Amino acid sequence: MGSPTSPSQTQKPLRLIVAGLSRTGTASLYLALQELGYTPWHMCEPVDNPKLMYTQWTDAMKRKFFNSAYPYDREDFDRLRGKYDALLDIPACLFWDDFHRLYPEVKIILTSRSADSWFKSVNTTIIPWLQKPLLNIVQYFEPTRLGPEFCMVKTAYRVICNHDYSSDFAKKRFMEHNDRVRRGVSPERFLELQLGDGWKPLCEFLGVPVPKIPYPRVNNSNEFNQGADQADRAVLKGLLMTWLACGTLIPAILLGLLCWKTGYIITF
Structure with missing residues (x-):
């Protein structure tokens, strides 16, 4: 990351936001974007200072969703994202409308899948991890990565579904999020990708050649x-x-x- 107090003067312009929630193919897209020359942020990205970045994301969520008088502006987001020119996964996907408004040059991709398959995936991966009793204790004694990460992810799922992981409610919130993105992004800046779409629609949207390697397929349950x-x-x-x-x-x-x-x- 750049300086915690001001964006770097040599910082790359922000080019892409992926608005799809976790477990919609974002890890595979993260690797695909690396292949295409982007420097993407994803939860699986090993960052130099996770405590700083995770704490900043949590602060951004609290200010956007729970204290609307003080939302992040463009300088705040530049300070947060540091060297990354593409942002995927939680919590970045929750700020798609801010990025759409504050960065008129940025393109936005919605990664999606059926609500049923998303619900099954998230409830065999992220939710069980959040509910592990040992980690819920240790988070308070580990301030370097696990504590800030737990706080960030729990805050994100408070935003997504208010920690109500019942089938109907979580699926409803998933579909509502996707519909807001579809309605809210300028058509010329928008692409929706389904699992399995591969290189062609992505590369056409970004205006780059299709690589001569298979599209990444990673991070199953x-x-x-x-x-x-x-x-x-x-x-x-x-x-x-x-x-x-x-x-x-x-x-x-x-x-x-x-x-x-x-x-x-x-x-x-």
């Missing part, structure tokens, strides 16, 4: 859960090592027991 599990184990191991190095033995022992009881086997 199993891949998501395996990646999240590896990341969580790394966080837990780091916290344990920090506490042991500081001689904070009782919390370290308690965390070790909780890890063992909940199936997080930590190896050193």
